[in-house]
Amino acid sequence: MPGQLEPRLLATLEAVVRLGSFAAAADELGYTQGAVSQQIADLERRAGLRLLDRRPVRPTAAGTVLLRAEEAVRAAMTRARTELEALDAGLSGEVRLGAFVSAAAGIVPPALAAFRRACPGVRVTLSQYETEDAYQRLLRGDLDLAVTFDYSWFPLPPPPGLRRSLIGRDPVMVALPARHPLAGRASLSLADLAGEAWIGTPVTGPQLGPLAELARSAGFQPRLAFEGDDFRTVLQLVAHELGIAVLPALALTDAVDGVVARPIAEEPLVRFLYCCRIDTAGAPAIVTRLETRLTEAAAGLPLPS
Known part of the structure; x- marks a missing residue:
């Protein structure tokens, strides 16, 4: 029977697979490469199965099962943190925003300017990510809010665990x-x-x-x-x-x-524009306020001539 599977070890497995090497995972996690190797070996002992092919680094069938478990654990922790933050109605802190390239240039700047006037105590960081990458980063807890898109003839629904709202066409x-x-x-x-x-x-x-x-x-x-x-x-x-x-x-x-x-x-x-965040019973006030500003900015976009 498999032993206890610790979230810490699952996170190490996820980093090794995502980054494609033990060394890169060690750099990101702040461990030595030897420590990462030991953690993967420990996880394989607990699972009773080989989890990784080493050359190239890729998950086995058993590793894929644990990667899905790691994603579920991380998403649950992200939802819990978001709901705890939502209990605080304060207007300070940080919002981590992701947006695809043309939205980052056309929608985000006026939205952030209006948001800063209303919430000067909030720090917003902006990163550029395409839609599918933004979805994964929301689930991982790396982003609080993302501007995403899909096309009328090529829909791309978000993965389970995310809430998406239409902000523009x-x-x-x-x-x-x-x-x-x-x-x-x-x-x-x-x-x-x-x-x-x-x-x-x-x-x-x-x-x-x-x-x-x-x-x-x-x-x-x-x-x-x-x-x-x-x-x-x-x-x-x-x-x-x-x-x-x-x-x-x-x-x-x-x-x-x-x-x-x-x-x-x-x-x-039509390309549909969305604001997307983790699907929780509540969201921090600073996140919902930024979402409102992004919706307003999308509605005010002029059409080219």
């Missing part, structure tokens, strides 16, 4: 060179653009199929590849007349000369 638009023959139109049909040189973005990369279906075309044939989350680079490629792109409006608020943005004529494509 970010319409997806077509970015094209200002001298493009279609630039003068008020809106653009995807079918008219199917034969263009498409610059791949996180919006279109894995989801060209649904866009093609919406356009009722045989499918898009992107002739210029760009992979990554750097919307600024995409806009520069468009400005230099190397292709067109589909981007959320929030990514288009930082105007680039030589680029125009037009709405899509078919069924609207």
